[in-house]
Structures are given as structure tokens and as C-alpha cells.
Amino acid sequence: MTSATTFAAAESEGADGPISLPAALSVAAPAKLSARPRENLVHSLHDEVLARLRDFIVEGNLDPGARVPERLLCDRFGISRTPLREALKVLASEGLIDLLPNRGARVRRIGEREIVELFDVMGGLEALAGRLACERITDEAYAEIERLHHEMYGCYLRRDLHGYFACNQAIHDRIVQAADNAPLSATYTSFAGRLRRARYSANLDANRDRWGEAMREHEEILDALRRRAGAELSDILFRHLRNKRKAAADREAAAPVPSEIAAGESA
Structure with missing residues (x-):
């Protein structure tokens, strides 16, 4: 039923x-x-x-x-x-x-400039979350992120983008949770939804293997988190979001404009 x-x-x-x-x-x-x-x-x-x-x-x-x-x-x-x-x-x-x-x-259609600006803000938020997470994360919380990482890698090998993205977003969410900072979590949540579609589509960049690059960056993220290397993880996360923003902005700019919006813009 x-x-x-x-x-x-x-x-x-x-x-x-x-x-x-x-x-x-x-x-x-x-x-x-x-x-x-x-x-x-x-x-x-x-x-x-x-x-x-x-x-x-x-x-x-x-x-x-x-x-x-x-x-x-x-x-x-x-x-x-x-x-x-x-x-x-x-x-x-x-x-x-x-x-x-x-x-x-x-x-919602996000303009190329807005995507760039939003990704920079998200990069800053995730960089801060990574630094704080390295100071506060428990062994149990790290083990859960490690489990999600291996599950995500399996999805990557199977070319299961739906499963990969679900694990990917869960990892980023868990890092923010591990930072244990309520204002940071609230701010992150308010931006995360607006960029969810753009983050997904960035993996489909036809001009380069952005999906493969992202997987390699996540290997670096996990390693830095394991070593509780806060400054290093902060830099990796910001670079990770910067790399994703270029692919996302390019795809958004290339998306067709619905006829009724185009007519309104030209009026």
C-alpha cells in the first residue's frame, strides 16, 4: 500500500x-x-x-x-x-x-553573479565550521562522517549521482553540526537550500571531471578532519567551494531562459 x-x-x-x-x-x-x-x-x-x-x-x-x-x-x-x-x-x-x-x-533562477557571491559566503561558513569542528568533534561524530565518506565513494564508483549527492550533503552538514555553534548552523542552513541545486549541477560540468575533482577534495577533507588539522581543513573547504562555484556558475549561465521570463526581460 x-x-x-x-x-x-x-x-x-x-x-x-x-x-x-x-x-x-x-x-x-x-x-x-x-x-x-x-x-x-x-x-x-x-x-x-x-x-x-x-x-x-x-x-x-x-x-x-x-x-x-x-x-x-x-x-x-x-x-x-x-x-x-x-x-x-x-x-x-x-x-x-x-x-x-x-x-x-x-x-528559482540564480544569476551568475549571485551564485559566485553565495558560494563565497558558503565557503567562508564551511571554512569556519571546519576549523571549529576540528576543535570539538567527537570520535563518534568523526566515525559517522568517515562512514558517509566511504558510502559516497561507493556511489561515485557506481556513477550513482543521486546517492553520491545525498552522502555529500550529509558530510557537509555533519561538519557544521560538529562545529557546535548555533548561530553558524542557522546561517549555514539559511544559505544551503538556495545553493542545493547549483551544487548538484556542478558535478555535471562537461568541460572537466568536476565530479572526480570533488571526490579527491573530499579525501583531503576527511584526512584533515581525522588529524584535527583545523587551519588546513578550513583552507581545503574554502577551496572546495571555490572550485565548485565556477562549474555551477557556468551551468547556470548556460541554462535556457523560459520564454515568459525572456519576454519580460526584453519588455
């Missing part, structure tokens, strides 16, 4: 008619218990739709500036428009899409 079907089934539960006062009293406690699984189903459906929609956009299935085809996505994911639109609100808060008043949503 799919999540959508399960959710629909959960919605139809509890449809019995009115009950007498004694019966109501006798079933009060079980009613509270049954509400929790239903609540979990709602959250599970929301999280699943959000993750699938985020991946769909990040992995370039819609061009920058393109309208989000709600009906087609509802059919693809087997859901109604309500959970889809809730997910779109979250992605808008992450900076992946723009919500258009009474006109749906559009994949």
Missing part, C-alpha cells in the same frame, strides 16, 4: 456515528492513542513528498525559471494538490523555488 493510500485509509477511520455518554467515556483513552499513528502518517506523507519534490528539482528535472507543473507532479507522486502545495511552501522557504501570487510556483 502506498503512503498516499495509507493516508487516505487513515482519514476514513473513526467515521462511526454518535455514541452514548457511557460509551464515550469508556473509549476516551483508546481514542487518544489512535490519534498518534494517524498524526505520524500525516507527517510521514509530508516528509516523503517534500523529499521527493526536493530531489526532483535539485536534480535538474525542471530548468531554472521553469514553472512547477503541479498537475503532472501530483500524477507522478500519486498525491493531491494539498500535500504538494505544502511541500512547495517549504521549498520556497529554502530558496529552491519562488511562489507566484495566484500563479503557482517557479524554479
